[in-house]
Amino acid sequence: MDRSVLEGDPHRVLEGMAIAGYASGASQGFIYVRAEYPLAIERLRLAIKQAERVGLLGNRIFDSQFNFRIDIRIGAGAFVCGEETALIRSIEGKRGRPRPRPPYPSEKGLWGAPTLINNVETFANIAPIIRKGSAWFAAIGTPKSAGTKVFALAGKIRNTGLIEVPMGIPLRKIIFDIGGGTPEGTTFKAAQTGGPSGGCIPGDSLDLPVDYESLATVGSIMGSGGLIVMDSTSNMVDVAKYFMDFCVDESCGKCVPCRVGTVHIHGLLEKISGGRGTTDDLALLEELCQMVKETSLCGLGQSAPNPVLSTLRFFRHEYTELLSAPEGFVPAGAANEKSTTG
Amino acid sequence: MAILTLTINGEHVSGKDDESLLAIASQHGIRIPTLCHLDGLSDVGACRLCLVEIEGSPKLFPACTTRPQEGMVVSTDTERLRRYRRIIIEFLASEGNHQCAVCVVNNHCELQNLAYETGLTHVSVPYLYPKKDLDATHKDFIIDRNRCVLCTRCVRVCHEVEGAHTWDIAGRGISCEIISDLNQPWGASGSCTSCGKCVLVCPTGALIEKGEAVAEMEKKTDFLRYIVTARQKREWVNVDSDEE
Structure with missing residues (x-):
């Protein structure tokens, strides 16, 4: 994931940014990095100093007319600051809250100026593509999703850690060849990608190629590259509840659907997982998920219901098994049973 | 600036390209x-x-920040939008x-009116009963955070x-x-001018005047249009005078 690049090869990102600055006519770049990544910050600072010392950053780069400075801005622990408009506001020193687009950052971004904003992974790819050519890059992966992707393999799997794989690799290869499969005595159930904004890939889709398009067909996303493996012991309602709890915490509170809707969705999940949910609660859960997805202001709210919708799609029975009978409902034969036992 | 033609709820309307869909709709008597x-x-x-629907996109667009395009086909009152609006009011x-019966702005409240408008008869989600503060330290006004809908009108009018x-x-x-200042009591705020604009623009009974009884306070927001228009047109600047 992005932290591994910032820690392992920060110069790659600086080079990519300088090239992007040259191409777009910018003279100032910012790296927005989480305060929770102190090693990344330390190495980025060192790398910027090194690059400035040898004239790869700063004024008159390679004795040309081109000047480019890079400064670091450190986040204050808000997930929503990954959303581009919130990130820009945070760099400006304001509250990290998203705003409606358009205008897009390319039109009106940092301090109102046209702004190019990209992910660490994107900038890290630029220099190798220029050095080796676009044909080399396009030859890796699939026609629509070129290149490689770094995943953080975690969960119920033998080998966890960071892996770099070509796009389009079948999920089966990641789980069993690289990950070594699920622990002894359990079977693979699902893989969750894209974190709290993503969804699940169920066990019967093990041959799904892992690329942007294929993930979209099962309702998941690539996201930042989190890949959490669940085995037969995992409870999918708890998985959905865990991610919703995260979104409740991380909602910035600006728009009503995300601020209040995530709380109610979490409450319904809590009720259902506690065995107190009814079929009406399940119907309401689905309606609220759809509503929050369609009406929220930014990507956080729009994707917050994804883990619920995804687990409902593939593991609906885990929800229905937890439902209690509606109040006043007497199952057939229960009255007889009472008279015989009582 | 260009004049564009678009369709809102099947009606052909025209508007300027730098106006919002909300402004264009309201000029043509279409309420959103x-x-x-x-x-x-x-x-x-x-x-x-x-939020409105625009033909050709599955997404919903906020009319207040969406600009028109030539030939755009907009729907503002579909079954889906009505349902979502009702849920938003339920959420709020x-x-x-919100105890209307003991509220100073009862019968003059925008949240209450929106509940009527969206046909809210009951709330299907549980009430959250937050424990929020009421700050009556200001000499003229009260903020009751229990009745706040976080629309941020007060934040914007003050700024x-x-x-x-x-x-x-x-x-x-x-x-x-x-919050006022860096979370100081409102009465201790060094920046507040006690102008009362925030109280007038607040859509609910969260910001109120002291001394008003239940259902007594009616808020007026017209003043804002006059001030803003006068500033834009520089009506208060006497360009001919040379006072210095």
Whole structure:
């Protein structure tokens, strides 16, 4: 994931940014990095100093007319600051809250100026593509999703850690060849990608190629590259509840659907997982998920219901098994049973 | 600036390309429910009540921040939009402690009117009963955070029109709250000019005048249009005089 690049090869990102600055006519770049990544910050600072010392950053780069400075801005622990408009506001020193687009950052971004904003992974790819050519890059992966992707393999799997794989690799290869499969005595159930904004890939889709398009067909996303493996012991309602709890915490509170809707969705999940949910609660859960997805202001709210919708799609029975009978409902034969036992 | 023609709810309308869909609709007598929007303040697209459908896109667009395009086909009152608007009002009702019967703005409340308009008969989600503060330290006004819908009109009018920026937001998510200065009691605020604009633009009974009894206070927001228009047209600047 992005932290591994910032820690392992920060110069790659600086080079990519300088090239992007040259191409777009910018003279100032910012790296927005989480305060929770102190090693990344330390190495980025060192790398910027090194690059400035040898004239790869700063004024008159390679004795040309081109000047480019890079400064670091450190986040204050808000997930929503990954959303581009919130990130820009945070760099400006304001509250990290998203705003409606358009205008897009390319039109009106940092301090109102046209702004190019990209992910660490994107900038890290630029220099190798220029050095080796676009044909080399396009030859890796699939026609629509070129290149490689770094995943953080975690969960119920033998080998966890960071892996770099070509796009389009079948999920089966990641789980069993690289990950070594699920622990002894359990079977693979699902893989969750894209974190709290993503969804699940169920066990019967093990041959799904892992690329942007294929993930979209099962309702998941690539996201930042989190890949959490669940085995037969995992409870999918708890998985959905865990991610919703995260979104409740991380909602910035600006728009009503995300601020209040995530709380109610979490409450319904809590009720259902506690065995107190009814079929009406399940119907309401689905309606609220759809509503929050369609009406929220930014990507956080729009994707917050994804883990619920995804687990409902593939593991609906885990929800229905937890439902209690509606109040006043007497199952057939229960009255007889009472008279015989009582 | 160009004049564009578009269709709203099957009606052909025209509007300027730098106006919002909300403004164009309102000029043609088409009502779109709003809460965070107020003529004279910047738009933030936060309440999501003014979401509309645009033909050719599965997404919903906030009318307050969406600009028109030639030939655009807009629907403002579909079954889906009506349902979502009702849920938004349900969310707001469940989020605070809104007791209309004992509220100073009862019968003059925008949240109450929106509940009527969206046909809200009951709230299907549980009430959250938050424990929020009431601050009556200001000599003239009260802020009751239990009745706040976080529309941020007060924040914007104080920053954009009065220029004091007394109000801002603290916390995040469901624990967001409107605070004065750096979370000082309102009465101790050094930046507040006691102009009362925030009280007048507040859509609910969260910001009220002292001394008003239940259902007594009616808020007026017209003043904002006059101030903003006068500033834009520089009506208060005597360009001919040479006072110095």
